Amino acid sequence: MPTPTFATHELEEAVRETYGAAARAPAGLCCPTTGDPGLLGAVPAEILERDYGCGDPTRHVRPGETVLDLGSGAGKAGYLLSQIVGPAGRVVGVDMNDEMLALSRRHLAAFAERTGLANLAFRKGRIQDLGLDLEAVDRWLQAHPVRSSEDLARVEAESARLRVEAPLVPDGSVDVVVSDCVLNLVRPEDKARLFREIHRVLRKGGRAVISDIVSDEDVPEALQRDPELWAGCISGAMREDRFLQAFEEAGLYGVTLLERPERPWRTVEGIEFRSVTAVAYRGKEGPCWDRKQAVIYRGPFREVTDDDGHVLRRGVRVAVCDKTFGLYSRAPYRDHLAFVEPLEPVPLEAARPFPCGAAMLVRDPAETKGGDHEVTTEPAAACAGGGCC
Numbered sequence: 001m002p003t004p005t006f007a008t009h010e011l012e013e014a015v016r017e018t019y020g021a022a023a024r025a026p027a028g029l030c031c032p033t034t035g036d037p038g039l040l041g042a043v044p045a046e047i048l049e050r051d052y053g054c055g056d057p058t059r060h061v062r063p064g065e066t067v068l069d070l071g072s073g074a075g076k077a078g079y080l081l082s083q084i085v086g087p088a089g090r091v092v093g094v095d096m097n098d099e100m101l102a103l104s105r106r107h108l109a110a111f112a113e114r115t116g117l118a119n120l121a122f123r124k125g126r127i128q129d130l131g132l133d134l135e136a137v138d139r140w141l142q143a144h145p146v147r148s149s150e151d152l153a154r155v156e157a158e159s160a161r162l163r164v165e166a167p168l169v170p171d172g173s174v175d176v177v178v179s180d181c182v183l184n185l186v187r188p189e190d191k192a193r194l195f196r197e198i199h200r201v202l203r204k205g206g207r208a209v210i211s212d213i214v215s216d217e218d219v220p221e222a223l224q225r226d227p228e229l230w231a232g233c234i235s236g237a238m239r240e241d242r243f244l245q246a247f248e249e250a251g252l253y254g255v256t257l258l259e260r261p262e263r264p265w266r267t268v269e270g271i272e273f274r275s276v277t278a279v280a281y282r283g284k285e286g287p288c289w290d291r292k293q294a295v296i297y298r299g300p301f302r303e304v305t306d307d308d309g310h311v312l313r314r315g316v317r318v319a320v321c322d323k324t325f326g327l328y329s330r331a332p333y334r335d336h337l338a339f340v341e342p343l344e345p346v347p348l349e350a351a352r353p354f355p356c357g358a359a360m361l362v363r364d365p366a367e368t369k370g371g372d373h374e375v376t377t378e379p380a381a382a383c384a385g386g387g388c389c
Helices: 008-024 076-085 098-106 108-115 134-143 149-165 188-201 227-231 240-249 322-328 365-369
Strands: 066-070 090-095 120-124 174-180 202-215 253-259 266-268 271-281 293-297 303-305 311-313 317-320 337-340
Touching: 066 076, 076 090, 076 108, 076 120, 076 174, 090 098, 098 108, 098 120, 108 120, 120 134, 134 149, 174 188, 188 202, 188 240, 202 240, 240 253, 240 271, 293 311, 293 322, 293 365, 311 317, 317 322, 322 337
Parallel strands: 066 090, 066 174, 090 120, 174 202
Antiparallel strands: 202 271, 253 271, 266 271, 293 317, 293 337, 303 311
8 A cells, every 4th residue: 555645643633633523522434333222321422422433343242351442432332342241341442532532431430330330441542552551651751841852762761661561451461352443544554563463462362353444446645645534534444355464464363354335335536435344363373283183174165275374175184283173163263164083182292293384184084083993883873964864
């Protein structure tokens, strides 16, 4: 994607001013969204009037989870998520706009009194730099004003210290990262870092559920130079395929489009912009050990390839490592596969290294049954489906 020629600080300032004004009075930003009526009733009206999303990732969150909402804005998603995760869960919203933060925080006490839930907080930070607590920086600056380049260097040193010693969002602390129409507001040069930050804060086995505006073609430089279109969710839209690729490049796997409307939300100069919701998972890191497991791809495609290069051919007993077998046993893969465990389990301490990344390896049935396993059994009571063969 071409880099905008206007100064990058103009983009952030345009977004800040636009959404600051939108916190003071309702504005028509992005596309309208809905939500669960049973949960919306507990959300303050002032917040609902200032909802500027394009999707509803909250529908993909479960009770008891710890959730991070990127670009929490007025706080609608946070108030919904608080009710979804319940008292055993926790929700943190992150936004850089002071006026939006003030709005989202203003109703916390009344919400807690009404629902009995005190599991929601809003913090100040940039979503592409989730390690830095901007309110901690603000407090430090009040005591250490910047008057010279040396002072600026001290600010940078303090920011580095805060990221390590008191991060806004610690490593591996979140079950689910959600975001609603915010990633497109981030500067192009910061987008890769943003996806890496999502990966960093997720726990192993965690997932990101992101709703955002994407385009079917590259957004031309002429549109990218317009700060107002950035704030309006147009100029910063990633091309749809690159949006999904960004999750993969950040180390996430199982990237899946959950929602993609047929009709675009808006068309500008022939380019279609639509709201999509995608999910991606963290947890494919780790060693590969051979415990004699295999999977069989059910179809309907003749052949598929996963994010690590494993080729699965329909109906073929493909050898996989223990880590991959575990990943496949969970969403989003499990419904597409049949799983073959060895007749005699191989203890992890006895397992040998598995050559993940090699060409497709077929698992000989004798490996899972045992090389000398020869037995004849009586027919089962009934074949699959309830009848006899």
